[in-house]
Amino acid sequence: MSRSRRFLQVLGLAMLFPTVSASAAVLLEFDAAAAGAGVTPSAQGWTGSGGMTNNGSYLLQDNTGVPGAQSGEYLSPSLPAATMVRGGAPYGIEFRTRPLTDTRFIGGDWPEMYLTWSDDQFNYNITVDKFAAASSSGNGDIVYGRGSFSPAISNIDWTTPHTVFIGHRGGGGSSVFDFFLDGAIISTITDGSIARTGSYARDAIGFGDGTTGGEDVAGEWYFLRVHNVNDPALVPEPTSLALIGAGVLLLNRRSRKVPSK
Ligand SMILES: [Ca+2]
Ligand SMILES: [Ca+2]
Secondary structure (H helix, E strand, C coil), X not given: XXXXXXXXXXXXHHHHCXXXXXXXXXXXXXXXXXXXXXXXXXXXXXXXXXXXXXXXXXXXXXXXXXXXXXXXXXXXXXXXXXXXXXXXXXXXXXXXXXXXXXXXXXXXXXXXXXXXXXXXXXXXXXXXXXXXXXXXXXXEEEEECCCCCEEEEEEECCCCCEEEEEEEEEECCEEEEEEEECCEEEEEEEXXXXXXXXXXXXXXXXXXXXXXXXXXXXXXXXXXXXXXXXXXXXXXXXXXXXXXXXXXXXXXXXXXXXXXC
């Protein structure tokens, strides 16, 4: 390959995908579609009480038709120690989801459809909520807290699934979490607002229905990932990779017209 052609390709990559870090990596993942129908996180090293079904598109969390209140959650394999450190290195927790029934605005119901993780000092949790606190219709939110149901992302139309990305930024011994919805930054919450005592899912994530109390919630979980970057713009998406491929092809075609030196 000529130097000019190589230069054109590198230039093309830089133009098509300017912000991707070469070191961006997925640290752990469960992707329902990639796993395939019938395959649950239990088959990929996740633990927990489980109980969801995979239809080939998403994991279905639904015990609403079962008499009495149930629980069923998954805990990911642990990442290397100190992957999640308060005030430490970037990480991002990404998941695509859709609640099918509402989480009540009642303190003990926060784990009915939740996601949780812990760093070296604290445990954190968010709840997927079909309708905003105290509402039984309209749009919903992603809330944090246990009883306060404070919104990190509001006014989500859950008639379709959405992708949530929680980016960890550390510095000066403390952390903030940037909340993104479908790639757009929505809010930044300080660690102390979300932090709870506890170490469940340390250097890991857990998700699902974590309580046998309250009222069960049904919902869809499409994929869950932990990244070593804290901004979804730094995560290569399959569509972007396809664009790169198309760009390189185009440059290859064009470069045939450039005489070799
Ligand atoms: Ca609600
Ligand atoms: Ca439950």
